[in-house]
Amino acid sequence: MADKAQDRRKERVDRGIKVRTDGVYAISSIAEISYLLVPRLVLIVGLLALPLILYKLPYWQKVLSIICIYSLLAIGFDFLANFVGLVSLGGGFYIGVGAYAAALLNTKLGLPPILTIPIASFAGAAICTLLFWPCLPLRGVYFAIVSLMFPLLAARVIEALDIFGGTDGILGVDGLPSGWVEQYVLIASVLVIVFGLRRLISEDVGLVFQGVKDNDQAVRASGINITRYKALGVFIASALGCLAGGCLTHIYMWAGISQFALDFSIIPIAATVVGGGGTLIGPVIGCLILVPISELLRDFGTLRIAVYALILCAFIVFKSEGIMPYATRKYQQFERWVTI
Amino acid sequence: MPQQDKNNAPAQPLLRLENVSKRFGGVLALSAMDLEVYPGDILGIIGPNGSGKTTLVNVITGFQRADTGKVHFKGDEITDWTAHRIADQGLTRTFQVMRPYYSLPAFKNLIVPLFSPRARRTGGWRGGGKMGSRDTVAVDILEEIGFERDSYVPYKMASSLPTGYLKRLELARCLALRPEIIICDEVFSGLSMSEMASMVPLMEKLQMEGITLVMVEHRLRELFRLANRVVVLNFGCKIAEGTSEEVMALKEVKEAYFGSEEVFGYV
Numbered sequence: 001m002a003d004k005a006q007d008r009r010k011e012r013v014d015r016g017i018k019v020r021t022d023g024v025y026a027i028s029s030i031a032e033i034s035y036l037l038v039p040r041l042v043l044i045v046g047l048l049a050l051p052l053i054l055y056k057l058p059y060w061q062k063v064l065s066i067i068c069i070y071s072l073l074a075i076g077f078d079f080l081a082n083f084v085g086l087v088s089l090g091g092g093f094y095i096g097v098g099a100y101a102a103a104l105l106n107t108k109l110g111l112p113p114i115l116t117i118p119i120a121s122f123a124g125a126a127i128c129t130l131l132f133w134p135c136l137p138l139r140g141v142y143f144a145i146v147s148l149m150f151p152l153l154a155a156r157v158i159e160a161l162d163i164f165g166g167t168d169g170i171l172g173v174d175g176l177p178s179g180w181v182e183q184y185v186l187i188a189s190v191l192v193i194v195f196g197l198r199r200l201i202s203e204d205v206g207l208v209f210q211g212v213k214d215n216d217q218a219v220r221a222s223g224i225n226i227t228r229y230k231a232l233g234v235f236i237a238s239a240l241g242c243l244a245g246g247c248l249t250h251i252y253m254w255a256g257i258s259q260f261a262l263d264f265s266i267i268p269i270a271a272t273v274v275g276g277g278g279t280l281i282g283p284v285i286g287c288l289i290l291v292p293i294s295e296l297l298r299d300f301g302t303l304r305i306a307v308y309a310l311i312l313c314a315f316i317v318f319k320s321e322g323i324m325p326y327a328t329r330k331y332q333q334f335e336r337w338v339t340i
Numbered sequence: 341m342p343q344q345d346k347n348n349a350p351a352q353p354l355l356r357l358e359n360v361s362k363r364f365g366g367v368l369a370l371s372a373m374d375l376e377v378y379p380g381d382i383l384g385i386i387g388p389n390g391s392g393k394t395t396l397v398n399v400i401t402g403f404q405r406a407d408t409g410k411v412h413f414k415g416d417e418i419t420d421w422t423a424h425r426i427a428d429q430g431l432t433r434t435f436q437v438m439r440p441y442y443s444l445p446a447f448k449n450l451i452v453p454l455f456s457p458r459a460r461r462t463g464g465w466r467g468g469g470k471m472g473s474r475d476t477v478a479v480d481i482l483e484e485i486g487f488e489r490d491s492y493v494p495y496k497m498a499s500s501l502p503t504g505y506l507k508r509l510e511l512a513r514c515l516a517l518r519p520e521i522i523i524c525d526e527v528f529s530g531l532s533m534s535e536m537a538s539m540v541p542l543m544e545k546l547q548m549e550g551i552t553l554v555m556v557e558h559r560l561r562e563l564f565r566l567a568n569r570v571v572v573l574n575f576g577c578k579i580a581e582g583t584s585e586e587v588m589a590l591k592e593v594k595e596a597y598f599g600s601e602e603v604f605g606y607v
Contacts, residue, residue: 204451204454204455208452210441210444211441211444211452214442214443215441215442218435218513219452220403220424221401221423221427221513221514222427222453222456223424223432223453223456223458223517225424
């Protein structure tokens with residue numbers, strides 16, 4: 001053998017406890033129950049404790065809210081891209097629609113945030129789905145390009161027609177009662193949505209979504225309307241985005257065209273790459289890493305984009321699977337070198 | 341020859357094509373095609389490469405639109421229906437290039453058709469619509485179609501299955517819909533001799549269960565064991581129709597497959 005590295009390869013074997021916890025027998029011992037529960041509890045308790053830990057740092061509490069807003073968008077992106085097969089760059093559009101809807105409901109109709117946010121989520125999602133409907137037959141990069149057009153177009157249309165306050169935006173939106181409400185509403189929705197969507201995709205409906213992604217022609221041949229399922233996927237993802245936008249407008253007490261910014265389209269994708277696509281929790285972890293880094297680098301001005309780009313490149317080159325799949329693998333499997 | 345005399349009585353055709361044409365740019369893929377499929381038929385469609393067989397399947401099942409002509413199925417005109425609506429009415433197809441969901445295990449592949457409106461309507465599966473029952477039905481269908489239940493083949497990832505099983509998975513996807521017609525686009529291609537030998541009785545079994553089969557094929561030996569009627573295409577035209585013996589005796593068919601002798605005469 002010429003090269004020593006060629007004589008051996010890495011073998012991965014499932015841990016015994018992983019196999020034992022696959023079925024209903026997981027409830028047979030404390031060790032196995034905790035094997036399943038601890039990672040989930042770390043996420044749940046960790047997120048719920050963060051506002052308390054950051055009690056003395058109000059600035060970072062605000063950052064936590066922003067993390068949650070990006071997380072909602074990133075979960076939506078991950079769901080659409082990895083379970084429905086639509087790569088959507090329309091994150092900025094969802095945020096903007098949600099923000100304007102909540103702001104209009106609040107200032108024109110005088111509804112309180114407890115009503116504006118849910119109404120804005122569903123009504124906004126309906127608007128987004130209707131506008132995306134003609135693009136649904138598109139696939140892959142074509143859908144991505146068209147979806148990127150929406151946030152750009154919306155900002156220009158509002159600017160040019162001078163509707164909804166034009167470039168000034170909508171001022172005088174009510175704030176949320178307190179920082180605690182703001183953070184816990186956002187954290188609770190992130191947790192509910194992550195675990196809810198994970199449940200959804202493991203149900204039979206979720207398999208249809210995955211079928212649309214894997215092989216849409218086979219789904220059509222099975223007598224299922226793929227456009228309807230794609231629209232449902234877009235509705236779910238845009239509802240998450242509009243929820244985030246509704247919260248954002250009440251946090252800033254203002255809705256403006258900067259909420260159609262491309263940051264809202266791009267950062268969720270970066271977070272999904274870092275955290276690992278197809279896991280739904282990965283994007284949240286990605287946001288927990290990327291958004292604070294972006295805040296820390298605020299002093300460097302536009303140079304932070306360069307740092308961002310470096311982080312992304314490093315992840316794509318060295319750990320293209322992302323954090324979450326890597327961690328899952330380490331948690332569930334042994335790795336050992338075997339000689340061939 | 342199975343069920344040869346079934347059409348002696350003037351039965352109503354289940355599927356009827358009238359004057360169907362399809363053009364791709366300068367190529368006339370189908371020209372003025374007429375076709376009738378009767379209940380209980382195994383209709384073979386053969387022809388050299390590029391003769392329009394797959395286009396015919398696509399046009400019938402709504403994956404491509406016919407330029408002219410009409411397609412009738414069970415008395416409805418389905419020419420302009422969408423592909424999922426046609427499948428919903430029980431006119432299903434397999435794909436020549438297999439289209440499984442590679443990231444799912446074989447039996448989970450069948451959850452998608454079992455979740456379709458038609459399967460839920462015609463269902464009557466045991467266990468009703470409760471969670472987990474579709475998995476059981478899926479494994480049952482796979483066993484019926486030749487997946488060995490005890491060797492865990494139904495639980496393997498579709499990406500790790502050999503061609504023979506993927507072809508069966510295509511058929512299983514159609515079966516999950518409880519179809520009236522299955523249009524099989526080359527189920528024998530790419531199979532080993534032994535896989536083909538076990539596929540023939542499977543098709544006979546499907547016919548016994550009352551499913552009408554339209555088989556687009558290149559493997560003539562196996563097709564002629566099954567088909568009670570054969571249609572030959574060449575350059576988008578129907579050049580012959582009849583039993584396999586009748587068709588293969590025709591000069592035009594020999595020329596389509598092997599070329600005409602006159603050409604050599606001029607050279």
